[in-house]
Amino acid sequence: MTRKVLLAAFVAAAFGATGAQAQTEIQWWHSMGGALGDKLNELANKFNASQKEYKVVPSYKGSYPDSLTAAIAAYRAGNAPHILQVFEVGTATMMAAKGAVVPVYKLMKDADEPFNPKVYLPTVTGYYSDSKGNMLSFPFNSSTVVFYINKDAYKKAGLDPNKAPKTWKEFIANAEKLKAAGQSCVYTSGWPAWMHIENFSAWHNVPIGTKENGMGGLDTVFQVNSPLHVRHIAMLGDMAKKGLFTYAGRTNQAEAKFSSGECAMLTSSTGAQANIRRMAKFEWSVNFIPYHDDVKGAPQNSIIGGASLWVMGGKTNNAYKGVAKFFSFLSKPEIQMEWHTGTGYVPITMAAYEMTRKSGFYDKNPGADIAVKQLTNKPPTANSKGLRFGNYVQGREVIEEEIEQVIAGKKDAKAAMDDAVKRGNEILRKFQAANKG
Amino acid sequence: MEKRVVFRSAWLPYVLLAPQLVITAMFFFWPAIQAVYYSFLLQDAFGMTSQFVWFQNYAELFRDSHYLSSFKTTAFFATLVATSGIFISLLLATMADSVIKGALVYKTFLIWPYAVAPAIAGVLWAFIFAPSIGIVTYYLKVLGFDWNWIIDPEQAMALVVIASVWKQISYNFLFFLAGLQSIPKSLIEAAAIDGAGPFRRFWTIVFPLLSPTTFFLLVINIIYSFFDTFGVIDATTQGGPGDATKVLVYKVYYDGVKAADLGSSSAQSVILMIVVVTLTVVQFRYVERKVQY
Numbered sequence: 001m002t003r004k005v006l007l008a009a010f011v012a013a014a015f016g017a018t019g020a021q022a023q024t025e026i027q028w029w030h031s032m033g034g035a036l037g038d039k040l041n042e043l044a045n046k047f048n049a050s051q052k053e054y055k056v057v058p059s060y061k062g063s064y065p066d067s068l069t070a071a072i073a074a075y076r077a078g079n080a081p082h083i084l085q086v087f088e089v090g091t092a093t094m095m096a097a098k099g100a101v102v103p104v105y106k107l108m109k110d111a112d113e114p115f116n117p118k119v120y121l122p123t124v125t126g127y128y129s130d131s132k133g134n135m136l137s138f139p140f141n142s143s144t145v146v147f148y149i150n151k152d153a154y155k156k157a158g159l160d161p162n163k164a165p166k167t168w169k170e171f172i173a174n175a176e177k178l179k180a181a182g183q184s185c186v187y188t189s190g191w192p193a194w195m196h197i198e199n200f201s202a203w204h205n206v207p208i209g210t211k212e213n214g215m216g217g218l219d220t221v222f223q224v225n226s227p228l229h230v231r232h233i234a235m236l237g238d239m240a241k242k243g244l245f246t247y248a249g250r251t252n253q254a255e256a257k258f259s260s261g262e263c264a265m266l267t268s269s270t271g272a273q274a275n276i277r278r279m280a281k282f283e284w285s286v287n288f289i290p291y292h293d294d295v296k297g298a299p300q301n302s303i304i305g306g307a308s309l310w311v312m313g314g315k316t317n318n319a320y321k322g323v324a325k326f327f328s329f330l331s332k333p334e335i336q337m338e339w340h341t342g343t344g345y346v347p348i349t350m351a352a353y354e355m356t357r358k359s360g361f362y363d364k365n366p367g368a369d370i371a372v373k374q375l376t377n378k379p380p381t382a383n384s385k386g387l388r389f390g391n392y393v394q395g396r397e398v399i400e401e402e403i404e405q406v407i408a409g410k411k412d413a414k415a416a417m418d419d420a421v422k423r424g425n426e427i428l429r430k431f432q433a434a435n436k437g
Numbered sequence: 438m439e440k441r442v443v444f445r446s447a448w449l450p451y452v453l454l455a456p457q458l459v460i461t462a463m464f465f466f467w468p469a470i471q472a473v474y475y476s477f478l479l480q481d482a483f484g485m486t487s488q489f490v491w492f493q494n495y496a497e498l499f500r501d502s503h504y505l506s507s508f509k510t511t512a513f514f515a516t517l518v519a520t521s522g523i524f525i526s527l528l529l530a531t532m533a534d535s536v537i538k539g540a541l542v543y544k545t546f547l548i549w550p551y552a553v554a555p556a557i558a559g560v561l562w563a564f565i566f567a568p569s570i571g572i573v574t575y576y577l578k579v580l581g582f583d584w585n586w587i588i589d590p591e592q593a594m595a596l597v598v599i600a601s602v603w604k605q606i607s608y609n610f611l612f613f614l615a616g617l618q619s620i621p622k623s624l625i626e627a628a629a630i631d632g633a634g635p636f637r638r639f640w641t642i643v644f645p646l647l648s649p650t651t652f653f654l655l656v657i658n659i660i661y662s663f664f665d666t667f668g669v670i671d672a673t674t675q676g677g678p679g680d681a682t683k684v685l686v687y688k689v690y691y692d693g694v695k696a697a698d699l700g701s702s703s704a705q706s707v708i709l710m711i712v713v714v715t716l717t718v719v720q721f722r723y724v725e726r727k728v729q730y
Contacts, residue, residue: 065695072697076484093482093697100483240588247588248568250677257569393696404678408588423503430497430698434481434488 026322027081028058031067031307032141035274039342047329054322056083064090064307065393071312075100080312082323085140087307089392091128092214094310095136096390096435102311102320103136104327110317111324119331119349123301123375126385128308131216137308138327141345143270144302144371145195147290151283153264157181164287168235171290175244175265183264185246187239188254190268192247193399194305195289197224200232202384203291205300209428213387218432220389222424224399225417228295234413237406247407250400269305270371274344277365286367288374300384301377306345346371389424390431398423469710475703482697494704503680504688504705511663511684514598518666519658522602523651526609531639533610534617544614551607555665559672562600586674590681593674597682600669605661609654616650617643648728656720663713685709 032040037060044056061067064087074080086094094101108115117125117135128137151161157178165171175186189195201208207223214220223229239245246263248254258266259279266272267289276284291298311323329335336352339345341361347353353372356362362369378384389395402420405411411419444450479490498504529547536543550558565573568585577584586592620643628638644651667690670676676683676691686709693702 069694069697072482072484096481097483097485099485246585247678249587250675253587260569262569391696391698394692394698397691397696401677401679404588408590408678410590410679423501426497426501430479430701434479434486434700436486 022053023055024053024316024318024322026054026056026083026319026326028056028083028085028309029061029067029071029081030058030085031061031064031087032085033060036141036343039339043330043335043339046335047326050329051325054325056322056326068093075312078314080314082312082315082319083326084310084312085307086137086310088127088305088386089396091137091308092388092390092392092431095130095388096218096431100313101136102313103130103134104138104309104311105134105136107311107320108324108327111321113324113328115327115331119351121346121348121350121372121375122380123304123385124348126215126380127304137310138330139348140307140309140330141339141343142304142306142348143345144304144375145191145199145267145289146270146367146370146374147287148258148266148268148272148276149285149287150258150261150264150280151285153178153181153183153261153282157183157264161283161285164285165290166288167293168232168290169293171265172235172239172244175239178264179242179244185257185263186244187265187267188246188248188257188263189266190248190252190254190272191305192250192403193396195267196232196236196403197229197399198387199289199302201229202303202380203289203300204228204295204298205381205383206295207383208387209389212382212385214389214428215386218390218428218435220428222389222395222421222428224424225414225421228292230413230417232292233403233406233417236403237409237413240407241409245407247404250397270346271306271344273368286370288370288377299377301380302374303384303386304346304375341368344368346375389428390435391427394427395424398427472703472706472710475699476707478700478703480699490700494700495708498701498704498708503683507680507683507685507688510680510682511686514594514601514666514682514684515659515662517594517598518601518605518662519655521598522605522609522658523654525602526606526654527613527647527651529606530610530613530617531643533614547610548607550603551611553604555604555668556672558604559600559669562596562603562669563673566596586678588678590678593678593682597666597670597674600673601662601666604669605658609658612650612654613647616647620646645729652720652725652728655724656717659716659720660713663709663716685712 028044030037030040041058044058048055059081061070064085067084068086068090071080071084080100105115105117115135117129117133120139124139124142125135128139129135147164149161149164154161154174157174158181159174159177165174171187178186198208201224206226206228207213209220209222209224211217211220236245240247246257248257252268252272254263254266255268255272255275257263258268258272259276261280261282273286288299289302309327311320331349333349333351333355336347336349337356337359340347340352340356347356353369357369399420402411402416406413406416476494477489477491479488479493480486533540533544533547553561565571566584566586568574568587571584574584584592586596624642624646625638628642633641663684664686666684667687670682670684670687671690674682676687685705689702689705689709692698692705
């Protein structure tokens with residue numbers, strides 16, 4: 001298989017000399033470092049080997065915020081890339097930039113490439129579509145948050161390692177037993193805002209903000225100070241005080257604390273699995289994230305994180321044709337399966353999921369399918385199909401700051417969440433004013 | 438005996454000055470003017486629409502209690518960085534000055550950290566003090582001290598101060614050492630003969646003679662802590678936990694570069710510029726009087 005690809009690449013390179021002038025280059029800026037970047041380059045090479053007209057040139061531009069900033073600067077200077085990978089919290093910024101981007105549904109239609117948004121998981125389609133149901137960006141790498149437990153630590157504490165807690169009530173009971181058994185760090189969490197506000201809200205079918213979490217218009221306001229949110233954040237603060245919860249930072253720092261065996265339980269991205277598989281010297285399992293069992297309708301479904309591909313404006317029609325062809329290539333189930341199994345990201349179409357299941361991948365890697373099951377647990381509602389808040393890079397930061405105040409015991413949960421809403425709404429109003437045109 | 442060179446030509450001095458003036462205008466004045474202009478605008482990230490909003494960006498900042506508390510954080514941070522940086526390097530310089538054997542090696546090692554970029558310094562210290570894997574954390578735990586700057590605001594502040602001070606010690610050290618070496622040995626010897634002990638000699642002779650150096654370093658260190666420390670902070674606490682280490686310059690960087698909010702970021706940098714200019718003027722007017730040249 002790979003030999004064939006290499007051969008094809010070699011042949012393409014050998015004959016490239018004659019076809020080089022006619023080839024149209026497509027610039028692709030992304031944020032996939034390390035092993036993920038290698039996998040991404042493989043996809044581009046495969047596409048380049050599959051045809052002669054276009055050449056996709058990926059370039060790594062640093063972290064998600066860095067590459068977005070670089071692309072904004074490049075756009076202002078008139079030399080933006082064709083394709084830009086943008087993380088989920090940048091979605092509203094990109095959507096508001098009409099004229100700076102070409103919506104994917106339009107790109108595919110103009111290029112006569114088949115494109116059916118319905119093949120994606122509903123939580124994926126919803127996240128990247130406008131209110132009319134038109135898909136504006138191309139889903140690429142999606143993840144969600146899952147719940148990991150250290151089975152060895154469970155055994156040591158006299159708990160059943162095959163029964164991960166389903167509810168927060170059971171969770172706390174287990175946490176206390178783990179603590180009593182001498183576990184120094186009981187529970188930690190990566191991406192606190194993504195897990196404990198965004199996914200928490202979707203999982204319990206409560207809104208993060210009005211107007212369908214901002215998807216219905218720019219005049220949305222945050223609602224993360226609801227009694228349920230306050231109760232949950234207060235619970236975290238209380239757990240931190242009792243030594244049941246160890247805060248580890250705003251991004252994925254918590255994952256290393258779990259894979260090293262220091263912490264017995266972790267909620268973090270599905271993307272953590274690759275590293276845990278490599279590092280962990282203990283038995284572990286992947287599970288659904290816990291829920292509060294007195295909330296009606298919980299658990300609903302979790303929402304995605306990760307990034308999608310945006311097409312920038314102001315390029316030639318020929319280049320757009322190439323971009324559309326490349327997207328068709330990326331939509332193939334076998335390519336999606338390759339990306340999913342090679343990276344740990346979620347299979348974003350049902351076809352890719354089925355294909356992976358039939359290949360026996362999930363039997364060999366138990367837990368790798370939990371993410372899809374969690375994302376499709378129930379058909380998504382207005383509260384659980386995603387979120388779209390203007391300048392959410394700042395908005396999420398405000399929420400994280402306020403959560404930290406609660407964990408540190410400097411503020412009570414109600415005051416912190418009220419402040420998060422107040423400060424967050426100011427950011428939303430400013431975004432609305434800047435993008436009212 | 439006039440030693441000054443006098444130019445007779447009308448244009449030559451301007452030509453000779455021109456390269457410096459062009460560089461200053463291009464890299465200092467032009468961006469500063471741009472910042473002032475942008476601070477009056479409300480723009481979307483891509484610059485598709487742009488509205489002139491007068492002082493709205495400024496008004497928003499001063500309504501934000503978190504921005505105002507960032508001033509306090511910055512003042513606290515700058516005071517700690519400047520005073521402890523100056524104090525430690527003065528101590529090191531006086532000791533290095535009296536070393537006779539291997540003085541060169543000793544001095545070279547002390548100057549070394551200056552070649553390290555702020556972000557690297559931050560990462561270095563973040564590793565040493567990392568909550569689970571840091572070596573210092575490990576020994577603190579052995580001593581029964583719970584070290585976790587990820588969530589403890591005071592410890593986070595301590596970490597960024599240590600990293601920032603460490604970065605600046607070499608620079609201060611170099612100036613103090615030069616200052617010490619320019620003090621005539623005969624003065625100190627004379628005092629010693631008169632029966633003054635080492636402390637007395639330091640406070641009545643050495644320290645006053647070093648006061649121009651100390652004053653210069655005070656100004657430089659305050660400017661350093663106001664402008665140059667965002668690399669250290671970005672590599673370690675990123676302003677957290679909460680907003681415990683969010684100094685003014687870090688917020689400028691975050692809002693402008695990470696959050697693409699150019700209007701507010703420009704307004705903040707204009708405010709920061711005014712603060713530092715004022716501080717420097719105050720220092721020159723009031724503190725400099727106590728300096729003996």
